[in-house]
Amino acid sequence: MIDVYSWATPNGHKIHIMMEECGYRLDRDWRAIPIDIGKGDQFKPAFLKISPNNKIPAIVDPNGPDGKPIHLFESGAILLYLANKMGRFLPKSIRGKYETMEWLMFQMGGLGPMLGQNHHFRLYAPQKIDYAIERYTNEAKRLYGVLDERLKKNKFIVGNEYTIADIAIYPWTRRWDKQGMDLKDYPNFKRWFEMVGARPAVQRGVEVLTTLRKPEMDPKEKEQLFGATQYQRRKLAK
Structure with a gap:
């Protein structure tokens, strides 16, 4: 175990x-x-x-x-x-593996830290600092835009295969409403978000x-x- x-x-x-x-x-x-x-x-x-x-x-x-x-x-x-x-959840091909790791690093090095700062200054900081809120909200919008563009031609983050890249990204975007996002602005992301969120294992995991x-x-x-x-x-x- x-x-x-x-x-x-x-x-x-x-x-x-x-x-x-x-x-x-x-x-x-x-x-x-x-x-x-x-x-x-x-x-x-x-x-x-x-x-x-x-x-x-x-x-x-x-x-x-x-x-x-x-x-x-x-x-x-x-x-x-x-x-x-x-x-x-990790492609067999060398190309697929590196693409998956590329988007995993995107989450680890960019999406997670920036959305984390967004949450902090919006929800937890003892003082409301307008500059910080604006800066991290704008960066969150940029990152959601990157995902939306990626998902325009891909079912999942890495082509048509569900991978650890999807598993890594989804939990960080569950609180999109608290991050100042409107999913109407990101239709491709919205489609992916709802599809991943409907998976039984995902629903069990987030509980x-x-x-x-x-x-x-x-x-x-x-x-x-x-x-x-x-x-x-x-x-x-x-």
């Missing part, structure tokens, strides 16, 4: 969806171990052994590629690992751990995520 250390966030949901898409079932083939990032679970020494960057998700697979346990952090690396382990997450963060939780606690140096337990 694979242990997934996670929380109900876009990056966490990527792995939840991937597990379910691969035919693994929650509490039968994999476990979701909650890391409450509002309470500071991500800073505990035991978790830091698995994820030294104190971020979710992370996994522990007792049956690694060499027959020994392996632990991984960073959602993109985990998706690539699972795709190779299970032989699914994992959601009952544990409070609808709004209190000041203490915000301090854990955005305040000085985030920047303290930590040592791993021996």
